[in-house]
Amino acid sequence: MRCDVLAVGTELLLGQIVDTNSSWIGEQLAAHGISSHVQVKVGDNIGRITDQLRTRLDEADAVIMCGGLGPTHDDLTREAIAQVMGVELLHDDDVAEAIIQMFASRGRRMAANNLRQALVPRGATVIPQKRGTAPGLICPVGGKVVYAVPGVPHEMHEMMTRAILPDLARRSGRTSVIRSRVLRTWGESESGLNERLDAVIAELDQPGTDKPTLAFLASGWEGIKVRLTAGSATAADADAILGRWETRVRSLVDDVVFGVDDETMESVVLALLDARGQTLAVAESVTGGLVTGRLTSVPGSSRVLRGGVVSYASEVKFDLLGVTPGPVVNERAAVEMARGVRAKLGASVGLSLTGVAGPDEQDGIAVGTLFVGLVMADGAEHVTTYRLPATRDQMRQMSVISALNFLRLQLAAD
Amino acid sequence: MRCDVLAVGTELLLGQIVDTNSSWIGEQLAAHGISSHVQVKVGDNIGRITDQLRTRLDEADAVIMCGGLGPTHDDLTREAIAQVMGVELLHDDDVAEAIIQMFASRGRRMAANNLRQALVPRGATVIPQKRGTAPGLICPVGGKVVYAVPGVPHEMHEMMTRAILPDLARRSGRTSVIRSRVLRTWGESESGLNERLDAVIAELDQPGTDKPTLAFLASGWEGIKVRLTAGSATAADADAILGRWETRVRSLVDDVVFGVDDETMESVVLALLDARGQTLAVAESVTGGLVTGRLTSVPGSSRVLRGGVVSYASEVKFDLLGVTPGPVVNERAAVEMARGVRAKLGASVGLSLTGVAGPDEQDGIAVGTLFVGLVMADGAEHVTTYRLPATRDQMRQMSVISALNFLRLQLAAD
Numbered sequence: 057m058r059c060d061v062l063a064v065g066t067e068l069l070l071g072q073i074v075d076t077n078s079s080w081i082g083e084q085l086a087a088h089g090i091s092s093h094v095q096v097k098v099g100d101n102i103g104r105i106t107d108q109l110r111t112r113l114d115e116a117d118a119v120i121m122c123g124g125l126g127p128t129h130d131d132l133t134r135e136a137i138a139q140v141m142g143v144e145l146l147h148d149d150d151v152a153e154a155i156i157q158m159f160a161s162r163g164r165r166m167a168a169n170n171l172r173q174a175l176v177p178r179g180a181t182v183i184p185q186k187r188g189t190a191p192g193l194i195c196p197v198g199g200k201v202v203y204a205v206p207g208v209p210h211e212m213h214e215m216m217t218r219a220i221l222p223d224l225a226r227r228s229g230r231t232s233v234i235r236s237r238v239l240r241t242w243g244e245s246e247s248g249l250n251e252r253l254d255a256v257i258a259e260l261d262q263p264g265t266d267k268p269t270l271a272f273l274a275s276g277w278e279g280i281k282v283r284l285t286a287g288s289a290t291a292a293d294a295d296a297i298l299g300r301w302e303t304r305v306r307s308l309v310d311d312v313v314f315g316v317d318d319e320t321m322e323s324v325v326l327a328l329l330d331a332r333g334q335t336l337a338v339a340e341s342v343t344g345g346l347v348t349g350r351l352t353s354v355p356g357s358s359r360v361l362r363g364g365v366v367s368y369a370s371e372v373k374f375d376l377l378g379v380t381p382g383p384v385v386n387e388r389a390a391v392e393m394a395r396g397v398r399a400k401l402g403a404s405v406g407l408s409l410t411g412v413a414g415p416d417e418q419d420g421i422a423v424g425t426l427f428v429g430l431v432m433a434d435g436a437e438h439v440t441t442y443r444l445p446a447t448r449d450q451m452r453q454m455s456v457i458s459a460l461n462f463l464r465l466q467l468a469a470d
Numbered sequence: 471m472r473c474d475v476l477a478v479g480t481e482l483l484l485g486q487i488v489d490t491n492s493s494w495i496g497e498q499l500a501a502h503g504i505s506s507h508v509q510v511k512v513g514d515n516i517g518r519i520t521d522q523l524r525t526r527l528d529e530a531d532a533v534i535m536c537g538g539l540g541p542t543h544d545d546l547t548r549e550a551i552a553q554v555m556g557v558e559l560l561h562d563d564d565v566a567e568a569i570i571q572m573f574a575s576r577g578r579r580m581a582a583n584n585l586r587q588a589l590v591p592r593g594a595t596v597i598p599q600k601r602g603t604a605p606g607l608i609c610p611v612g613g614k615v616v617y618a619v620p621g622v623p624h625e626m627h628e629m630m631t632r633a634i635l636p637d638l639a640r641r642s643g644r645t646s647v648i649r650s651r652v653l654r655t656w657g658e659s660e661s662g663l664n665e666r667l668d669a670v671i672a673e674l675d676q677p678g679t680d681k682p683t684l685a686f687l688a689s690g691w692e693g694i695k696v697r698l699t700a701g702s703a704t705a706a707d708a709d710a711i712l713g714r715w716e717t718r719v720r721s722l723v724d725d726v727v728f729g730v731d732d733e734t735m736e737s738v739v740l741a742l743l744d745a746r747g748q749t750l751a752v753a754e755s756v757t758g759g760l761v762t763g764r765l766t767s768v769p770g771s772s773r774v775l776r777g778g779v780v781s782y783a784s785e786v787k788f789d790l791l792g793v794t795p796g797p798v799v800n801e802r803a804a805v806e807m808a809r810g811v812r813a814k815l816g817a818s819v820g821l822s823l824t825g826v827a828g829p830d831e832q833d834g835i836a837v838g839t840l841f842v843g844l845v846m847a848d849g850a851e852h853v854t855t856y857r858l859p860a861t862r863d864q865m866r867q868m869s870v871i872s873a874l875n876f877l878r879l880q881l882a883a884d
Binding site for chain 1: 483484487490498525687749757765766767769772776780789828863
């Protein structure tokens with residue numbers, strides 16, 4: 057089965073908004089075994105939208121249209137679908153009532169044009185909104201189908217998951233349930249993972265049931281994801297297949313797997329500390345607060361994180377953290393920073409980062425060098441050095457995840 | 471003149487990479503007065519690439535193809551263009567020599583397939599590479615033109631600016647030089663800016679030469695950009711037009727303009743402090759280090775930024791910053807944090823942020839509330855309160871720029 061994507065909105069063509077929606081949809085389709093060969097952006101012009109929709113429908117079995125469902129005269133997706141279906145738009149009382157209720161519940165005045173969002177092509181099925189005002193649509197066209205979803209990402213994600221992916225599965229005649237599991241890794245390149253998983257990949261390539269597909273997804277500073285996807289008669293069966301193969305994969309690369317599915321490096325580190333009843337304090341120089349900034353993005357991080365000191369100037373390292381005056385980009389300074397911040401903030405664990413992000417080297421230390429210091433709850437001290445990419449932004453972002461991973465490995469080893 | 475965009479790469483369809491290239495190209499085309507009606511993503515399949523290229527060429531005057539110029543058998547852009555032109559691919563000695571030199575200069579071994587990148591459709595003009603290995607191409611097809619650029623963003627940007635935008639300008643018969651100026655704003659909505667600039671916009675809509683176009687570009691947490699674009703016989707003329715209209719625009723909205731072109735809120739604040747010979751220290755609670763994280767993204771920030779304290783736990787506020795024990799999300803606590811961090815780190819200026827990012831309210835203070843405290847170089851104290859969006863991530867990001875803007879306004883007023 058093939059499903060193409062048509063993103064609607066002049067702001068997409070002008071580069072005012074990047075079309076991340078079709079990328080997300082493409083990832084979901086692939087994970088559900090549905091091909092997507094062409095994805096198109098078109099502006100708010102009824103002739104061009106209908107042209108593109110007709111062409112996509114000629115080639116594909118299904119088309120997902122994203123955006124153009126708002127209340128203004130620029131929002132033309134409903135009209136375009138009605139024209140291509142050759143039907144009229146009807147006012148849907150239930151949808152109108154839901155929109156009126158949504159405005160009332162938020163105490164907002166509703167402009168009359170919001171009821172444009174209650175127009176539905178004759179013969180289409182409504183996907184009720186759970187978060188905004190514009191409903192989604194499932195529109196049969198001959199033996200094919202056009203879906204319409206709002207351009208607001210979280211509204212679109214919710215409708216895709218709840219209504220469209222299941223509908224596509226049903227139409228593709230697939231009765232199996234598709235499940236996937238993502239192993240998140242840090243510290244190994246994609247080709248390195250590929251090599252280490254060679255035997256598993258070869259086995260998966262052999263014919264046979266009960267075999268998931270395996271894909272690598274590079275996520276930049278977030279590491280590389282290894283995604284297993286399996287189909288079976290029931291969710292429990294599919295999960296059992298995933299479980300067996302997850303064990304196989306982990307037996308080869310467990311040292312670089314830091315989390316599963318929605319876990320992040322920061323959520324994993326916080327959970328490990330929380331489980332041990334330990335607290336954390338961080339001293340940052342080169343990363344300037346990015347480590348604590350990332351840790352505090354996790355709700356509930358206040359149970360674990362006492363806080364941090366951004367010791368950007370050397371005197372702050374000496375005066376506030378008790379670092380021995382002298383050069384401050386080396387292993388000794390890193391350990392002293394970790395010791396100092398742990399004592400000063402009364403935390404069980406102290407973590408520190410000092411390094412050179414550039415543009416120039418410092419004290420003869422090359423751009424891209426990072427020293428991470430760590431003092432554990434029992435007082436044990438660790439320090440390590442990384443050579444990271446030499447552009448300022450990359451070096452700093454990779455420093456954050458490298459330091460958190462160093463802490464994770466020490467916690468796991470204890 | 472109309473120029474469509476064709477982005478090539480299966481990884482784009484699978485959502486492994488978001489296609490930011492066509493957005494950037496769309497923005498550049500719009501700024502140069504060239505329309506772009508359809509932008510397409512297609513996978514690494516020769517039949518589908520040539521189909522899409524033919525359709526785009528039927529409709530538009532020019533097509534920019536992005537990606538698919540690498541050295542592997544999956545890189546099919548050169549072949550697709552040759553097929554559509556109806557010509558063969560020729561080995562270009564100059565391009566081959568440049569590729570060999572590039573590898574030699576970096577001390578890297580060159581695999582033989584890299585010379586695939588020296589293949590050029592007969593009749594095409596090469597755009598020499600200045601940063602990587604794959605050259606760009608300018609390929610005449612009948613009276614129309616196909617451009618090919620690499621998918622690596624910085625290589626693509628450089629070729630667009632150096633070769634393709636000027637070539638498009640020449641083909642469109644335009645002899646004028648296009649220049650633009652971006653005024654960066656914070657603190658006013660797009661509709662608010664629109665209203666305040668009503669008179670200027672009406673004047674620009676009147677016929678007449680010497681008038682730039684005006685566009686609003688929403689940039690989320692980075693504020694809203696007001697872009698003026700003018701064409702004239704010379705760059706100096708165009709700049710003079712921009713200068714006159716920038717003055718007009720500023721006369722109406724200068725209070726919300728924080729920077730011009732590539733300036734950011736953090737670079738502007740650092741420059742203001744640097745010009746005054748003042749240093750800065752920051753105490754962060756709700757933002758957990760994001761303010762100093764952002765300031766230290768600017769090379770040279772160490773001249774101004776002493777550092778910061780992330781006082782996430784209340785005891786860190788009391789013990790390290792000298793905040794009076796008691797509730798810590800209010801104006802008093804904000805001022806005490808700013809005072810404390812300024813004294814502790816020996817900075818001229820102290821800035822602080824305390825607030826509630828959620829998911830739950832704290833001490834009866836609603837999610838989305840931010841208090842910013844400030845102690846200036848002369849000891850003057852300021853404090854303010856913001857009500858920000860209530861999702862955790864948005865609230866924290868908007869807190870960062872709101873606090874920096876508060877500091878900017880106080881520095882400018884002094």
